[in-house]
Amino acid sequence: MKSATGLFIQPVHDAATAGLPQWARVAQALRHAVASGAVMQGERLPSARQLAKDWRVSRGAVDDAFAELQLEGLIERRVGDGSYLRQGLAEPAPRRKAAPEAQRILQSSLLQGCPTSQLESATRPLRVPPLHPRSVDLDAFPLAAWNRLLLQAHGQGHFELLQGAPAGGLPALREAIARHLAVHRGVQCSPQQVLVTNGPGEGMQLVGRLLLQPGETVWIEHPSHASLPYLMRSLGLQVQGVPLDAQGLDVAAGERLAPRARLCYLHPFTQYPLGVSTSAARCQALLDWALRSDAWIVEGHMNDELVPPAQQPPTLMSRDRVGRTLMLGTFEGVAFPSLRVGYLVLPPALAEAFVAAAQAWGEHVSPPVQWALAAFIDRGHMTTHLQAQRQRRAAKRALIQRLLLPALPPGVHAGPLHSGMHLCLHLPPDWDDTQVAARLRAQRLYVEPLSLLAWEQQGLNGIVLGYAGLNGAALEQALQTLAQTLSTTPRG
Numbered sequence: 001m002k003s004a005t006g007l008f009i010q011p012v013h014d015a016a017t018a019g020l021p022q023w024a025r026v027a028q029a030l031r032h033a034v035a036s037g038a039v040m041q042g043e044r045l046p047s048a049r050q051l052a053k054d055w056r057v058s059r060g061a062v063d064d065a066f067a068e069l070q071l072e073g074l075i076e077r078r079v080g081d082g083s084y085l086r087q088g089l090a091e092p093a094p095r096r097k098a099a100p101e102a103q104r105i106l107q108s109s110l111l112q113g114c115p116t117s118q119l120e121s122a123t124r125p126l127r128v129p130p131l132h133p134r135s136v137d138l139d140a141f142p143l144a145a146w147n148r149l150l151l152q153a154h155g156q157g158h159f160e161l162l163q164g165a166p167a168g169g170l171p172a173l174r175e176a177i178a179r180h181l182a183v184h185r186g187v188q189c190s191p192q193q194v195l196v197t198n199g200p201g202e203g204m205q206l207v208g209r210l211l212l213q214p215g216e217t218v219w220i221e222h223p224s225h226a227s228l229p230y231l232m233r234s235l236g237l238q239v240q241g242v243p244l245d246a247q248g249l250d251v252a253a254g255e256r257l258a259p260r261a262r263l264c265y266l267h268p269f270t271q272y273p274l275g276v277s278t279s280a281a282r283c284q285a286l287l288d289w290a291l292r293s294d295a296w297i298v299e300g301h302m303n304d305e306l307v308p309p310a311q312q313p314p315t316l317m318s319r320d321r322v323g324r325t326l327m328l329g330t331f332e333g334v335a336f337p338s339l340r341v342g343y344l345v346l347p348p349a350l351a352e353a354f355v356a357a358a359q360a361w362g363e364h365v366s367p368p369v370q371w372a373l374a375a376f377i378d379r380g381h382m383t384t385h386l387q388a389q390r391q392r393r394a395a396k397r398a399l400i401q402r403l404l405l406p407a408l409p410p411g412v413h414a415g416p417l418h419s420g421m422h423l424c425l426h427l428p429p430d431w432d433d434t435q436v437a438a439r440l441r442a443q444r445l446y447v448e449p450l451s452l453l454a455w456e457q458q459g460l461n462g463i464v465l466g467y468a469g470l471n472g473a474a475l476e477q478a479l480q481t482l483a484q485t486l487s488t489t490p491r492g
Contacts, residue, residue: 009033009046009054022061024442026051027068034074034085045075045083068444129446131478133273133422134337135469140392141336142385149375153368165367167359169196169343173370176377177343184305184386187315187327189345195354196370197342198363201231203328204265204298206344206357208235211296212262219254219264223273223453223460228265241456244271248278251285264290265328267300268316269307270420273453273464277419283316290324301329306389307419323347331373333421334386341365341373393421396467399475407483421468424450427461430491437463439489443481 009029033039046054048062055062066083069075077083129135153161168174174191181187197203212218214236220228222241229239240258243250249266264286268278278286290297299316317325327345332338346354358364376382397417405414411428427433433449440447440463450462470478 009038009051021442022057023064023068026055026057026061026065029055030065030069031074039085041085043085044081045085047082130444130470130474131440131465131467131482132446132469133448133464133466135466136333136337136421137389137392137468137471138336139471140385140389142381145381146335146372146376149372150368152375153371158368158371161367161371163367165364165370167362167364168192168355169194169365170367170370170374172374172378176374180305180377180382181327181329181345183383184309185301185312185315186309187317187345189317190348193346193348193351195344195346195351195358196365197344197358198365199332199340200300200302200328200330200342201227202363203342203344204228204231205235206354206361207263207296207298207326207328208232208237209361210350210353210357212237216263217258217261219258219261219266221249221266221271222456222458223450224455225272225453226455229455232265243458244274244276246276248276248282249286251282251289255289261293261295263296263298265298265300267302269304269313270302272302272420272422273448273450274424275416275418275420275422277313277416280313283313283319287316287320287324291322295324297325299325299327301327303333303420305386306334306393306421308390311418317345320347323349326350334382334389339369339373341369392471393468396471396475400467400479403476404479404483407480407487409487409489412486415462422464422466424462424464425486426450427463428491429461431461431489433461433463436486436489439485440482443485445478445482445485 030039030045039045045051048059048066051057051062052059066075066077070077070083074086075083076086152158171191173196174194177194177196178189178191181189195203195206197206208218208231212235215238217238217240218232219240219242220232222243224241229241232239238258240254240261242254242257242264248268248271249264254261254264266278266286268283271277286297289295297316297320301315304312315327317327324347326347328342329345330342332340332342344354400417400423408414408425411431413426415424415426417423427436433451437447437449445465447463447465450460450464453464454460465482467475
């Protein structure tokens with residue numbers, strides 16, 4: 001057993017930690033000790049009691065800091081033996097200036113603002129913190145039913161699934177997706193128009209390679225996650241951010257900014273991060289633009305079915321009479337993120353070419369997973385799950401309307417709350433959204449600053465929060481803490 005005798009860690013007192021809770025200051029001091037080499041990998045840390053005595057803080061603050069660092073994967077706590085700095089941590093690399101695009105992606109990444117160890121770890125499952133907009137309601141997923149189907153898919157009678165799957169996806173899953181979209185989104189398509197992909201990213205790569213030439217321009221909603229323009233640029237394409245207003249995508253602005261664009265990618269219903277929907281008039285203007293410009297539209301379909309069908313507007317694909325619209329969707333948000341099953345719904349004229357391209361370039365989804373998902377849909381588990389999720393979402397939105405919105409301080413106003421699983425709070429111009437996000441992190445609430453999602457600078461200022469991953473009293477407490485933190489944020 002290693003001894004911590006003689007090991008002393010200096011506390012950190014600087015402007016960056018001023019005003020933070022005790023536990024946050026303790027955690028930051030320990031991170032600083034690791035980064036500076038004061039504590040070596042595998043070394044035993046002083047006990048919580050010793051640190052509390054050395055730093056003149058409460059024992060509870062040290063325990064909370066240790067729990068946070070354990071969650072980050074920085075330390076491991078051994079029952080009866082103390083806490084140790086984990087072995088195998090990446091050595092700090094010399095700091096290099098990142099390219100602007102890469103730097104922005106890092107800043108606006110899934111765990112923006114969380115300690116770097118959460119991003120670097122390749123051996124631990126990713127844990128999305130409370131109120132982060134990417135959180136999902138894992139507790140509500142019918143895992144027992146899913147596991148039974150996976151077991152069947154790997155059992156006798158399905159040995160052919162271990163051989164591989166057709167490039168377009170298992171016929172059973174393509175048929176199930178077509179039925180699912182007809183019931184939950186009003187889209188009428190044949191199974192041959194459905195291409196199963198390994199997540200939405202693979203679908204967009206196929207679109208970029210087959211429909212566009214290097215150097216051509218793509219419209220993308222602005223703001224949006226920085227990974228979208230990065231992906232398009234990696235394919236040699238030019239990217240033009242198109243602003244949104246209360247009516248959604250500003251088609252006229254897109255034509256002014258990039259009149260020769262060849263494709264538009266948007267989320268007309270559950271747009272992230274602003275939450276606005278593109279109006280029927282704007283959708284028609286976009287369809288008219290695509291026909292007039294010989295361009296394409298990719299309609300993002302992310303979690304739309306979490307809204308009851310009666311409250312959903314018609315899709316762009318269902319309004320398109322000339323075959324210029326593709327629908328890109330995923331089951332990651334309505335099921336669980338690691339499912340990694342996406343789909344492209346293609347105009348009939350494109351289906352054969354895309355399946356052939358998927359044969360050459362695609363990263364095919366595991367056939368047993370495809371079979372299990374098809375059975376999950378066909379046997380009614382997906383519909384039952386969606387109905388339950390709609391009720392849970394409605395209850396959470398009602399809680400936000402009751403606890404959070406009336407408590408927002410002057411100058412803070414909320415964006416639309418009718419769709420998706422997130423809410424954008426727009427902040428006064430004299431507030432810095434990254435500093436507000438830092439204040440919330442000190443309360444263990446992780447949100448995404450809106451300015452970091454503005455990959456073309458427009459002075460956007462706000463925070464984006466998710467309400468899917470918390471339930472009951474935990475969500476109430478988080479909303480109350482959020483409102484209190486905003487109310488005590490200094491002006492100017």
